Amino acid sequence: MKQQLPQTLRQLSDSFLSKSLDPISVVEQCIALAKTRNNLNAFVSLSAAEARKHAENSAERYRDGKHLGVVDGAPIAIKDNFCTKNVPTTCASRMLKNFVPTYNATVYNRLKRQGALLLGKTNMDQFAMGSGSVDSIFGPTKNCWSENLQNDEFRIAGGSSGGSAVAVASGVCFAALGSDTGGSTRNPASYCGVVGFKSTYGLLSRHGLIPLVNSMDVPGIITRNIDDCVAVFNTIAGPDDRDSTTIKSRFEPIQLAQSNHISLKGLKVGIPIEYHCEGLSDDVLKAWTDVADMLEDAGAKVEPVSLPYTSASIFVYSILNQCEVSSNMARFDGIEYGHRSDEETSTEQLYAKSRAEGLNSVVKNRILAGNYFLLRKNYEKYFMKALKVRRLIANDFDEVFRKVHILLTPTTLSVAPLYKNFMSSNNRDQCAVQDFCTQPANMGGIPALSLPIRLSEELLPISLQLMGPSFSEQTLFEVAKWIETQVQFDRYY
Structure with a gap:
C-alpha cells in the first residue's frame, strides 16, 4: 500500500524547503489517512485542530527561512500514557477516561518546541500492562501487516505501544513516542516492521509519563528508519529539572556518518547463547544467523557469550x-x-x-x-x-561488555501472532513469552534497539535487537544503520 508522501523525516523536511510540499497539505493528508485506516484502531483520539494550527505556524517558518530543524512540520503520534495539555490522556482505561492534563510531558514539549505536529494519541494496553495492545477500552489495535482484519483473524500489533507502532508502520505519521518498561516499544516495532528504540535509563525524561515501573520506564521512539530515530532522539534527550532520574550531564547530539563510511573493523559482537531459547521460530533463528554472518563478513568479530541469569x-x-x-x-x-x-x-x-x-x-x-x-x-x-x-542480571551485562561492544539477539521469538491465538492464554503468560528477549535490557538500564530485517514466508516482519552498554547509543545507531542499508527491508507503506 504505497503512498505519495515522503517516507522519512529528512525527505519531508527537504520537500518543505524545496516547496514541493508544505506542512498544511501534509497534515491534511495524514489526517485523511488516519481516518481511512481507522479500522486498524491505532488512535484513540485525533488532534486535528491542533495539528492544523501548528502546521500553519510551521509553514510560515519555512516561508520565512526560519524552520526549526528536521522535525519541524512533521506529523507525529504519542502513546496515550504521556500527558498532553488540553488533550485527553486515558491510558486506554476507564479509570482515566475523562482525564485532561494541564501540562505536557517533557519529551512532547521538546518535540513541539521544534515544530513537530501532534496528530493524535495512540492505543495501548491499559496502563501499559501487556504485550499485545489488546486490553484497551477502545478495543484492540490491529497490525497493518494482517492478512485478514475481520473478526479474530487479524495479527496483533504487539504492546503495549502497539498503536504507536501501527501509526508509523501504516504510513499515517512519521514518528511516534511509546513507553518501554520491558520491551513495550521494541516488541510492537518488531511485529510491525519499524525501528523501535529505548535509550540508556535517564537520558530521556519521564516527566509527564504516567508511571508503570519507575525504575525501568523509559520513553521509547518508533520511526521508519535509523536516521529518523536519531533525529527524534537528539530532539528529546537531555537533563530535565522536573525529573530527578535524568542524567545531569549535558547531552551531546549524535551525528551519524553515511552508511558507506561506517566501518565494522574491530567491532566485537556477542551472541548470547541463552537467547537461543524454547519457542524461537526457525524464521527468526535464520535471520539472526544471517545477520551475524553478514557482520562477520564485514570485518566484525562475532562470538558466543553467556548471560547466565537471563533465565531468571x-x-x-x-x-x-x-x-x-x-x-x-x-x-x-x-x-x-x-x-x-x-x-x-x-x-x-x-x-x-x-x-x-x-x-x-x-x-x-x-x-x-x-x-x-x-x-x-x-x-x-x-x-x-x-x-x-536484578543486580546479578545487571552484572551479567557489565561482565559481557568487557569482552564485546554490542549484543545481537532476536527481538521477539516469532512473527506477530494471530489475535485469536494470542488471546487463548492469559496476559501474564504472554508477557513471559513475548518479552523474553527485551526485558533484560530494562533490568540493566542499558540501551536497546529493534530493527526490521526481512519478511517471513507469511510476509510478516522479522526483526532483530541490538543492545550495548550504558551510553553506547552512538555505536548502536551506527551498527543498526549499516545493517539497515544491507538488508533493505521492504516496508508496508
Missing part, C-alpha cells in the same frame, strides 16, 4: 513490575485521581467500587500480586531477593 530475568521482572505497579496505582482511588463510582457508599466501599469499575482484570491482578509480594512476611522472600537477582 523474566521472573524477577514480573515480581518487581507488580510491586511497583501496586505502589503507583494506589493514587487511582476515585477520590484523589481517576474514575469515581456513582454509588453512595462508605469510603472503603467507594475505593473498592471505583477501582473495580475503573480497572481491568490485568491491572487488578498485578496490584493484588504486588501487594502480596510486599507483605511484611513476604518482603524479604520475594521483593528483596528479586532486587538482588
Whole structure:
C-alpha cells in the first residue's frame, strides 16, 4: 500500500524547503489517512485542530527561512500514557477516561518546541500492562501487516505501544513516542516492521509519563528508519529539572556518518547463547544467523557469550513490575485521581467500587500480586531477593561488555501472532513469552534497539535487537544503520 508522501523525516523536511510540499497539505493528508485506516484502531483520539494550527505556524517558518530543524512540520503520534495539555490522556482505561492534563510531558514539549505536529494519541494496553495492545477500552489495535482484519483473524500489533507502532508502520505519521518498561516499544516495532528504540535509563525524561515501573520506564521512539530515530532522539534527550532520574550531564547530539563510511573493523559482537531459547521460530533463528554472518563478513568479530541469569530475568521482572505497579496505582482511588463510582457508599466501599469499575482484570491482578509480594512476611522472600537477582542480571551485562561492544539477539521469538491465538492464554503468560528477549535490557538500564530485517514466508516482519552498554547509543545507531542499508527491508507503506 504505497503512498505519495515522503517516507522519512529528512525527505519531508527537504520537500518543505524545496516547496514541493508544505506542512498544511501534509497534515491534511495524514489526517485523511488516519481516518481511512481507522479500522486498524491505532488512535484513540485525533488532534486535528491542533495539528492544523501548528502546521500553519510551521509553514510560515519555512516561508520565512526560519524552520526549526528536521522535525519541524512533521506529523507525529504519542502513546496515550504521556500527558498532553488540553488533550485527553486515558491510558486506554476507564479509570482515566475523562482525564485532561494541564501540562505536557517533557519529551512532547521538546518535540513541539521544534515544530513537530501532534496528530493524535495512540492505543495501548491499559496502563501499559501487556504485550499485545489488546486490553484497551477502545478495543484492540490491529497490525497493518494482517492478512485478514475481520473478526479474530487479524495479527496483533504487539504492546503495549502497539498503536504507536501501527501509526508509523501504516504510513499515517512519521514518528511516534511509546513507553518501554520491558520491551513495550521494541516488541510492537518488531511485529510491525519499524525501528523501535529505548535509550540508556535517564537520558530521556519521564516527566509527564504516567508511571508503570519507575525504575525501568523509559520513553521509547518508533520511526521508519535509523536516521529518523536519531533525529527524534537528539530532539528529546537531555537533563530535565522536573525529573530527578535524568542524567545531569549535558547531552551531546549524535551525528551519524553515511552508511558507506561506517566501518565494522574491530567491532566485537556477542551472541548470547541463552537467547537461543524454547519457542524461537526457525524464521527468526535464520535471520539472526544471517545477520551475524553478514557482520562477520564485514570485518566484525562475532562470538558466543553467556548471560547466565537471563533465565531468571523474566521472573524477577514480573515480581518487581507488580510491586511497583501496586505502589503507583494506589493514587487511582476515585477520590484523589481517576474514575469515581456513582454509588453512595462508605469510603472503603467507594475505593473498592471505583477501582473495580475503573480497572481491568490485568491491572487488578498485578496490584493484588504486588501487594502480596510486599507483605511484611513476604518482603524479604520475594521483593528483596528479586532486587538482588536484578543486580546479578545487571552484572551479567557489565561482565559481557568487557569482552564485546554490542549484543545481537532476536527481538521477539516469532512473527506477530494471530489475535485469536494470542488471546487463548492469559496476559501474564504472554508477557513471559513475548518479552523474553527485551526485558533484560530494562533490568540493566542499558540501551536497546529493534530493527526490521526481512519478511517471513507469511510476509510478516522479522526483526532483530541490538543492545550495548550504558551510553553506547552512538555505536548502536551506527551498527543498526549499516545493517539497515544491507538488508533493505521492504516496508508496508
